[in-house]
Amino acid sequence: MIEHLYIHIPFCPNICPYCAFYKESAGRERVEAFLDALLRETEQWAHRLRPRTIFFGGGTPSSLSIPQFEKLLAGLHSSLDLGKLEEWTIEMNPATVSSEKAQLLRKAGINRVSMGVQSWDNKILKALGRTHDAERAVESYGILREAGFENLSIDLIFGVPGQSLQSWRSSLEKSIRLAPEHLSAYGLTYEEDTDFFQKLGRGEMTPDEGLEADQFELTRELLGHSGYRQYELSNYALEGRDSIHNSAYWAGNDYLGLGPSAFSTVGSKRWRNIRDTGIYSETTFHGKTAVDFEEEATExxxxxxxxxxxxxxxxxxxxxxxxxxxxxxxxxxxxxxxxxxxxxxxxxxxxxxxxxxxxxxxx
Ligand SMILES: C[S@@+](CC[C@H](N)C(=O)[O-])C[C@H]1O[C@@H](n2cnc3c(N)ncnc32)[C@H](O)[C@@H]1O
Ligand code: SF4
Missing domain, CATH: 1.10.10 (Arc Repressor Mutant, subunit A)
Structure with missing residues (x-):
């Protein structure tokens, strides 16, 4: 039985200039067709799944509306055996959190939220092209706690041009005050096919490697002193709060990925679904394969x-x-x-x- 399930939800309300994850900003009909296909793909695999972890990643899974979530969650509950489920994570963008949504997700069994705060400095949020500000992120964090989420993670980015060591220190300190169970701190990477990559090429953005190294060390120091163990280079957690899903993936366990662009590794096979939501929805809905790459996952x-x-x-x-x-x-x-x-x-x-x-x- 496959114990780890990843579901890729490829929609974002706004496209960030540094991000290379597979995503699109899409209209209602496209989302509906995607959900129908995803539920069909889930049914096809249900007999081989008894998930200990589920991870809704993206894109921005939290950009789905309440009725869309109701449809998705009801479909998953009806086809999957969730008796062994320990951790069910959803990635949320602070701009898309509402009290009603948070309550719905919590009631459906989702017990962990990873929120893309990125920075608590509005100047840096603007430089990253984010639509939320620090105030909105605090409000969203509070909404999630109020809805009963006891396992929260915050994503932060350092190494952003214009981000001083002091700005980064303040973002870490602010995060620590909120006391999430988990924190991910990523150094900004210039991914191909992003606006930032092009700006880097044109010399309009200049990374400062020395400053980034100092920010990385400061992260280890401040989080370490506040009880967060660095269990992976970019990931820090309070005792017993490592992400089970990601740890299983890093340990090389089998996992199934559903949705466009999602990778799977099961036994000696590895494959990826097509990076095109329209084609994914069309083929999967008609019971055909959406796999566009596969290889032998040799020992x-x-x-x-x-x-x-x-x-x-x-x-x-x-x-x-x-x-x-x-x-x-x-x-x-x-x-x-x-x-x-x-x-x-x-x-x-x-x-x-x-x-x-x-x-x-x-x-
Ligand atoms: C798929 S996003 C999920 C969260 C949600 N879509 C949002 O942005 O709030 C996962 C995380 O990857 C990180 N990330 C994405 N692109 C990155 C890049 N180029 N460099 C560093 N971190 C990046 C961000 O911290 C982001 O929160
Ligand atoms: S960082 Fe998140 S919100 Fe921004 S484009 Fe990537 S997936 Fe979408």
């Missing part, structure tokens, strides 16, 4: 991925598990990127900043 591919993800986690990699990559790791040791601590390979402070370079060892 060697899976163990490389497990090792690469393992190195990004606090625990690192046991010397035993790391044997196939020992040569590369020894070289990285020489460059001060990794070290051996309590019998495990772990990243050094420098390695944490250059984690993508370390990951290349496992490719």
């Amino acid at each position: 060697s591919l899976k163990s490389s991925e497990r090792a690469a993800f393992g190195m990004r986690t606090l625990r690192g990699l046991s010397i035993q598990d790391a044997m196939p990559w020992e040569l590369g790791l020894r070289e990285a040791l020489g460059h001060g990127l990794v070290e051996i601590s309590s019998g495990r390979w772990v990243l050094t402070q420098r390695g944490r900043l250059l984690a993508d370079n370390v990951a290349e060892i496992f490719v």
